[in-house]
Amino acid sequence: MKRLLLVLSLLVFSLTSIAQRQPAIVGGAESTPHVYPWMAALVGTGGGTFADRQFCGGTLVHPYWVVTATHCLTGQSDNYPDTFEIVFGGHNLATDTPATVTVAQVAEIFLHPAYETAVNPSIDGDIALVRLKNPATNFTALPLVHDTSFTTPGTTSRVMGWGLTTDGGQASTFLREVDLPLVSLATADATGAYGSPLKQDMLPAGFAAGGKDSCQGDSGGPLMIRHPRNNRWMLAGVVSFGAAAGCAATNAYGIYARVTYYHEWLMKTMHPAFGRWANTRSVVGVFDNTDGDRFSSIAEFAFNTQPGSSNNTARPRLEKVNVSNQDYPAVRFRRLRNNTDLDYRVFQSSNLSNWTRITDLQANTVSSSNLDADTEELVIRSGQSATQAGIQFMNVQIEPSKGFNPVGFTPGGTLRMRGTLDNSLPTDPTRTGGTYYIRDFSLGGYTNGQPIEFQFISRSNVFSPHLSLIAEANGQVIASTSTNGAELRWTFTPQAGTNYRVRLSSVESAGSGIYSFNFPPVAAGGGGGGPQFPEIAVGGSVDGELTDSDGVGDGFFFDDYRLTGATVGQQVTVTVTSNPASGGFNPTVTVFDEGDNQVASGGNSQAVTTANATFTPLAGKTYTISVINFTNGAKGTYQLSVAPAS
Structure with missing residues (x-):
C-alpha cells in the first residue's frame, strides 16, 4: 500500500533542484478560488514558498480543530507542533503569501492510537486531529458525516488537494478537485490491488477504469459528499493511500479513512466534556438514540438527562408566562452549567416554518435556578408577546x-498526543513555589485490577516531566511522579467507578516546550514519542550508508544522528567522507538544534568527497546531525566523525 504523502525537501539548497510545479489531483480540474473555506494546507516551517513546503492537506471541522491523516504526521515525516503550520484561504501556493492567507500555528496533535500499533489491528487508524493555538474564526468548518446511509456505494464524492497530477509526476501549485463515486469494500477488495484485505474503517472511491484519483500530496485532505436533504458539503473521508499500481490506475481505487467510523472518536476528542459524560454513563455514539426516547446521546448530555429515563420533565417544554400583564410563550429547559462543549440557542416562530433567533438570552430569561451542582434550569420567553406578533412556538x-x-x-482509554507546554495553558493550583503550566486529561470507566501505563516525553529534554493523578470528584492529588530525564513512565491501577484527571506539567517553574504523551506507551520509532536516532559522541565516528529506505523524495536521501558528549562553548567539527568513485556520493552535512533550526552546514558542492560543519554548542540545546547526498539520486557508504575543533 502506498501512502499519499508528499515528502518535503529538507534543505533550502535542495529546493533549487525541484522542477517548476505545474497545474494535482489526477484527472481533475482547478478549483474555483476560495469556495472551500475549510480547505487547509499543511506546510513545513522554514524558507521557500508555501508550494515548496506543502506536504499534506487537512479540513477545518471546528474553529480550533483540523482533521488530517496520521501518516502525514508520523514515520519519515515525523511532525510536532513546532515543525509545521496550517494555511487557510490558499489557492495558488506558489504565489500566496502570509499577507494573502491565514497561517495558523499548531498547539497539539492527536494521532489515532490504532495507527501502526497493536492497539486495534482490525482497523488502520489513518486519521488525526490537529488543534490550533488560536481559532480560525474567519473560515467555515465542514460538518462531519455521522450517518452511514449517506455513504452508500455510488454516491458522488469530491476530493481536492495540491498533490501530484499524474502518478510519479509533479504537484500542483493550484488547488484542484475531482468527483468520484464511492465504492464498496467488497468491490475494491475484489481487485486484489492492495496486497491484503481492506479494513472496516476504510472508504474506497474512484472508477474501475481509472483516470481520476487523489495522489501523493493530497494526503489528509477531504473527501466530501453532499447532504442528501440540504445539499451542503460534509466530510465523508480523509485521503489515506492507494494501490501499488499507482494513482488513477485501472482497478485501483483510492482509499480514504471513513469518517462515520471515527465520528465518535473525533467528537469526544474535540468535545471532552461530552466524552466524560458519556463515559460515566456507558453511552456509545453521539447521535444515537440507544434508549428509544427520541433524544440522541448529545441531546441527553446537553440537557443533563439520564439515558434510559422516562422523566419527561427533564426535556425542554413549551409554557406560557405572564410578564407585566402580557402573556408570552416560553421554553423551560435544563442545561449543564459551565458547559464549554456546547452553545445553546433559542428560537421563536409563529408558524413552525420561519424561525427567528433570540439573540439576548439574558434579557429574555424569566427565571433561572440551580437544580444541583452541575445543572441549572432556565425559562426563556419569546422576544414579543403572543398578541404582539402571534408568536406561539419556541425551540432550543x-x-x-x-x-x-x-x-x-x-x-x-488510549491516547497518542503531541503538545506544547506553555503559558497559554492554565497553571497548577495544587503546587506552590512557582508557576507550573498544566494540561489535564480525564480518565475513567475502568475496572479493578486493570493497570495503565503512561509515557510522558519532553522532546529534546527541554523540560523535566512531572505527572500527577488527581481525583475528579474533589481535585485532590492522589499521587505524583517526575524525572530529571526526558522520558517519564508510570503505571497505576485505577479503582472501578472512580474518575481521575491525569495532569501533565514540568518539574521546573515555568517549564515549557514540546512533548508527547502516550498510553499505552509507544515503542521507539513507533510514532508516538518521536524518532529515535542513533547517537554519535564527540570524539567518535560511525560508518553508514544511504539507501533507498532513507529517501525523502526528489532523489534525496539522508541519515540522522543525535549528538552526545558536547561541551558547552567548545567548538566541534562534524565531518562526512564519501567518495563516489568507491561506491559513495558527494556529501553534505547539516546540524540542527531541537527546534529544527539549521545551526551549521557544509559540503554544498558536487565536487567534494568530504564535508565539514563547525559550530559551538550552547547551553540547554540538543543537536541532530543530518548526512545528505548533494547530487540528485546518489547514495552509498560514508564515514561520519565528530571531534573538537582544532
Missing part, C-alpha cells in the same frame, strides 16, 4: 461550542 437548538476545553478526554 444545541451546537458545538467554538471554544477550547482545557480538560481533554481519553476516548477508549
